Amino acid sequence: MTLIFWAAFAYVLGSIPFGLVIAKSGCNIDPRQDGSRNTGATNVARLCGMKYGIATLACDVLKGLLPVAFAASWVESGTALSLVALAAILGHVYSCFMGFKGGKAVATTVGAFLALSFWPALIAIVLCLAMVWLTGHVSMGSLTFALSLPVVMLLSGNFAYVPVALAVMVLLFWRHRENIRRLARGEENPWLKKD
Numbered sequence: 001m002t003l004i005f006w007a008a009f010a011y012v013l014g015s016i017p018f019g020l021v022i023a024k025s026g027c028n029i030d031p032r033q034d035g036s037r038n039t040g041a042t043n044v045a046r047l048c049g050m051k052y053g054i055a056t057l058a059c060d061v062l063k064g065l066l067p068v069a070f071a072a073s074w075v076e077s078g079t080a081l082s083l084v085a086l087a088a089i090l091g092h093v094y095s096c097f098m099g100f101k102g103g104k105a106v107a108t109t110v111g112a113f114l115a116l117s118f119w120p121a122l123i124a125i126v127l128c129l130a131m132v133w134l135t136g137h138v139s140m141g142s143l144t145f146a147l148s149l150p151v152v153m154l155l156s157g158n159f160a161y162v163p164v165a166l167a168v169m170v171l172l173f174w175r176h177r178e179n180i181r182r183l184a185r186g187e188e189n190p191w192l193k194k195d
Helices: 002-015 018-027 041-048 050-071 078-093 106-116 118-135 138-155 159-175 177-185
Strands: none
Touching: 002 050, 002 078, 018 041, 018 050, 041 050, 050 078, 050 106, 078 106, 078 159, 106 118, 106 138, 106 159, 118 138, 138 159, 138 177, 159 177
16 A cells, blocks of 8 residues: 555656746746647746746655655565556656656656666766767657666666666657667757757
8 A cells, every 4th residue: 555655646747747837837837838848847947947947856866866765765665665666657658647648757756766766876877968069959869868767777786777778768768769770760859959
Protein backbone atom coordinates (compact mmCIF):
# COMPACT_ATOMS: atom_id res chain seq x y z
CA MET A 1 0.00 0.00 0.00
CA THR A 2 2.88 2.38 0.73
CA LEU A 3 4.27 1.96 -2.78
CA ILE A 4 0.83 2.50 -4.32
CA PHE A 5 0.38 5.72 -2.36
CA TRP A 6 3.75 7.17 -3.33
CA ALA A 7 3.41 6.09 -6.96
CA ALA A 8 -0.02 7.73 -7.15
CA PHE A 9 1.30 10.88 -5.47
CA ALA A 10 4.24 10.97 -7.89
CA TYR A 11 1.97 10.52 -10.90
CA VAL A 12 -0.42 13.30 -9.87
CA LEU A 13 2.41 15.71 -9.04
CA GLY A 14 4.15 14.80 -12.28
CA SER A 15 0.92 15.51 -14.17
CA ILE A 16 0.78 19.18 -13.15
CA PRO A 17 1.53 21.12 -16.38
CA PHE A 18 3.67 23.86 -14.90
CA GLY A 19 4.81 25.09 -18.31
CA LEU A 20 1.20 25.63 -19.36
CA VAL A 21 0.32 27.38 -16.10
CA ILE A 22 3.40 29.62 -16.19
CA ALA A 23 3.07 30.55 -19.87
CA LYS A 24 -0.64 31.32 -19.69
CA SER A 25 -0.46 33.27 -16.44
CA GLY A 26 2.85 35.01 -17.20
CA CYS A 27 2.49 35.97 -20.88
CA ASN A 28 -0.97 34.79 -21.93
CA ILE A 29 0.38 32.20 -24.36
CA ASP A 30 -0.67 28.56 -24.65
CA PRO A 31 2.60 26.75 -25.45
CA ARG A 32 0.61 23.86 -26.89
CA GLN A 33 -0.50 26.14 -29.73
CA ASP A 34 2.78 27.86 -30.65
CA GLY A 35 6.47 27.19 -31.11
CA SER A 36 7.23 23.49 -30.79
CA ARG A 37 3.78 23.04 -29.25
CA ASN A 38 4.81 21.46 -25.98
CA THR A 39 4.78 22.68 -22.40
CA GLY A 40 8.47 22.17 -21.68
CA ALA A 41 10.96 24.77 -20.49
CA THR A 42 12.63 25.20 -23.89
CA ASN A 43 9.41 26.12 -25.65
CA VAL A 44 8.24 28.34 -22.80
CA ALA A 45 11.60 30.17 -22.86
CA ARG A 46 11.33 30.71 -26.60
CA LEU A 47 7.77 31.99 -26.40
CA CYS A 48 7.78 33.95 -23.14
CA GLY A 49 11.39 34.64 -22.23
CA MET A 50 14.20 33.15 -20.22
CA LYS A 51 12.78 33.80 -16.74
CA TYR A 52 9.61 31.89 -17.59
CA GLY A 53 11.63 29.05 -19.07
CA ILE A 54 13.79 28.83 -15.96
CA ALA A 55 10.69 28.82 -13.73
CA THR A 56 9.21 26.00 -15.82
CA LEU A 57 12.46 24.06 -15.69
CA ALA A 58 12.71 24.39 -11.91
CA CYS A 59 9.11 23.28 -11.37
CA ASP A 60 9.45 20.32 -13.73
CA VAL A 61 12.66 19.19 -12.03
CA LEU A 62 11.06 19.48 -8.60
CA LYS A 63 8.02 17.42 -9.54
CA GLY A 64 10.38 14.55 -10.33
CA LEU A 65 12.70 15.12 -7.38
CA LEU A 66 10.25 15.72 -4.52
CA PRO A 67 8.08 12.58 -4.67
CA VAL A 68 11.14 10.33 -4.95
CA ALA A 69 12.94 12.15 -2.13
CA PHE A 70 9.87 11.92 0.13
CA ALA A 71 9.19 8.29 -0.76
CA ALA A 72 12.80 7.33 0.06
CA SER A 73 11.95 7.66 3.76
CA TRP A 74 9.16 5.12 3.41
CA VAL A 75 10.14 2.82 0.55
CA GLU A 76 13.26 0.73 1.19
CA SER A 77 13.53 -1.23 -2.06
CA GLY A 78 15.52 0.41 -4.82
CA THR A 79 13.27 -1.23 -7.39
CA ALA A 80 10.15 0.12 -5.68
CA LEU A 81 11.67 3.58 -5.45
CA SER A 82 12.48 3.48 -9.15
CA LEU A 83 8.78 2.79 -9.81
CA VAL A 84 7.91 5.99 -7.92
CA ALA A 85 10.35 7.85 -10.17
CA LEU A 86 8.80 6.28 -13.26
CA ALA A 87 5.31 7.29 -12.07
CA ALA A 88 6.37 10.95 -11.85
CA ILE A 89 7.90 10.80 -15.32
CA LEU A 90 4.83 9.13 -16.81
CA GLY A 91 2.68 11.77 -15.14
CA HIS A 92 4.50 14.44 -17.10
CA VAL A 93 4.19 12.54 -20.37
CA TYR A 94 0.59 11.40 -19.86
CA SER A 95 -0.88 14.14 -17.69
CA CYS A 96 -4.26 13.46 -16.14
CA PHE A 97 -4.84 17.23 -16.27
CA MET A 98 -4.29 17.48 -20.05
CA GLY A 99 -6.26 14.53 -21.39
CA PHE A 100 -3.35 12.15 -20.85
CA LYS A 101 -1.11 14.16 -23.12
CA GLY A 102 2.02 15.96 -21.97
CA GLY A 103 5.61 16.91 -22.50
CA LYS A 104 8.87 15.13 -23.16
CA ALA A 105 9.76 14.67 -19.48
CA VAL A 106 13.48 15.43 -19.61
CA ALA A 107 13.42 17.88 -16.69
CA THR A 108 11.18 15.61 -14.62
CA THR A 109 13.54 12.71 -15.35
CA VAL A 110 16.47 14.86 -14.22
CA GLY A 111 14.74 15.54 -10.90
CA ALA A 112 13.71 11.92 -10.35
CA PHE A 113 17.21 10.58 -10.99
CA LEU A 114 18.88 13.25 -8.88
CA ALA A 115 16.78 11.92 -6.02
CA LEU A 116 17.52 8.28 -6.88
CA SER A 117 21.29 8.64 -7.27
CA PHE A 118 22.65 12.17 -7.18
CA TRP A 119 26.23 11.90 -8.44
CA PRO A 120 25.66 9.51 -11.37
CA ALA A 121 22.67 11.62 -12.43
CA LEU A 122 24.83 14.74 -12.20
CA ILE A 123 27.35 13.18 -14.58
CA ALA A 124 24.55 12.53 -17.09
CA ILE A 125 23.38 16.14 -16.68
CA VAL A 126 26.91 17.47 -17.33
CA LEU A 127 27.10 15.37 -20.50
CA CYS A 128 23.72 16.76 -21.55
CA LEU A 129 24.82 20.38 -21.00
CA ALA A 130 28.09 19.76 -22.82
CA MET A 131 26.19 18.47 -25.85
CA VAL A 132 23.86 21.49 -25.82
CA TRP A 133 26.89 23.79 -25.68
CA LEU A 134 28.65 21.92 -28.51
CA THR A 135 25.68 21.62 -30.86
CA GLY A 136 23.34 24.42 -29.84
CA HIS A 137 20.46 21.93 -29.76
CA VAL A 138 18.61 21.16 -26.53
CA SER A 139 17.24 18.02 -28.17
CA MET A 140 20.78 16.67 -28.69
CA GLY A 141 21.53 17.28 -25.03
CA SER A 142 18.31 15.53 -24.03
CA LEU A 143 19.12 12.48 -26.15
CA THR A 144 22.64 12.38 -24.73
CA PHE A 145 21.17 12.49 -21.22
CA ALA A 146 18.80 9.64 -22.08
CA LEU A 147 21.61 7.49 -23.49
CA SER A 148 23.96 8.14 -20.60
CA LEU A 149 21.50 7.41 -17.79
CA PRO A 150 21.60 3.58 -17.94
CA VAL A 151 25.36 3.67 -18.47
CA VAL A 152 26.11 5.82 -15.43
CA MET A 153 23.69 3.82 -13.27
CA LEU A 154 25.38 0.60 -14.32
CA LEU A 155 28.93 1.89 -13.89
CA SER A 156 28.12 3.38 -10.47
CA GLY A 157 26.71 0.08 -9.22
CA ASN A 158 23.12 1.29 -8.98
CA PHE A 159 21.85 -1.91 -10.57
CA ALA A 160 18.32 -1.54 -9.19
CA TYR A 161 17.92 1.66 -11.21
CA VAL A 162 19.23 0.31 -14.53
CA PRO A 163 15.86 -1.13 -15.70
CA VAL A 164 14.02 2.13 -15.12
CA ALA A 165 16.88 4.06 -16.74
CA LEU A 166 16.57 1.84 -19.83
CA ALA A 167 12.79 2.28 -19.89
CA VAL A 168 13.15 6.05 -19.60
CA MET A 169 15.80 6.07 -22.34
CA VAL A 170 13.34 4.39 -24.73
CA LEU A 171 10.55 6.75 -23.64
CA LEU A 172 12.66 9.88 -24.14
CA PHE A 173 13.79 8.76 -27.58
CA TRP A 174 10.17 8.08 -28.51
CA ARG A 175 9.08 11.50 -27.26
CA HIS A 176 11.91 13.10 -29.27
CA ARG A 177 11.19 11.22 -32.50
CA GLU A 178 10.19 14.40 -34.37
CA ASN A 179 13.33 16.16 -33.11
CA ILE A 180 15.41 13.22 -34.33
CA ARG A 181 13.84 13.51 -37.78
CA ARG A 182 14.50 17.26 -37.88
CA LEU A 183 18.09 16.74 -36.72
CA ALA A 184 18.61 14.19 -39.50
CA ARG A 185 17.27 16.73 -42.05
CA GLY A 186 19.25 19.62 -40.55
CA GLU A 187 16.03 21.46 -39.72
CA GLU A 188 16.10 21.44 -35.90
CA ASN A 189 15.91 24.89 -34.32
CA PRO A 190 18.90 25.80 -32.13
CA TRP A 191 18.50 27.00 -28.56
CA LEU A 192 16.41 30.18 -28.18
CA LYS A 193 15.87 30.64 -31.90
CA LYS A 194 12.28 31.66 -32.60
CA ASP A 195 10.19 29.09 -34.50
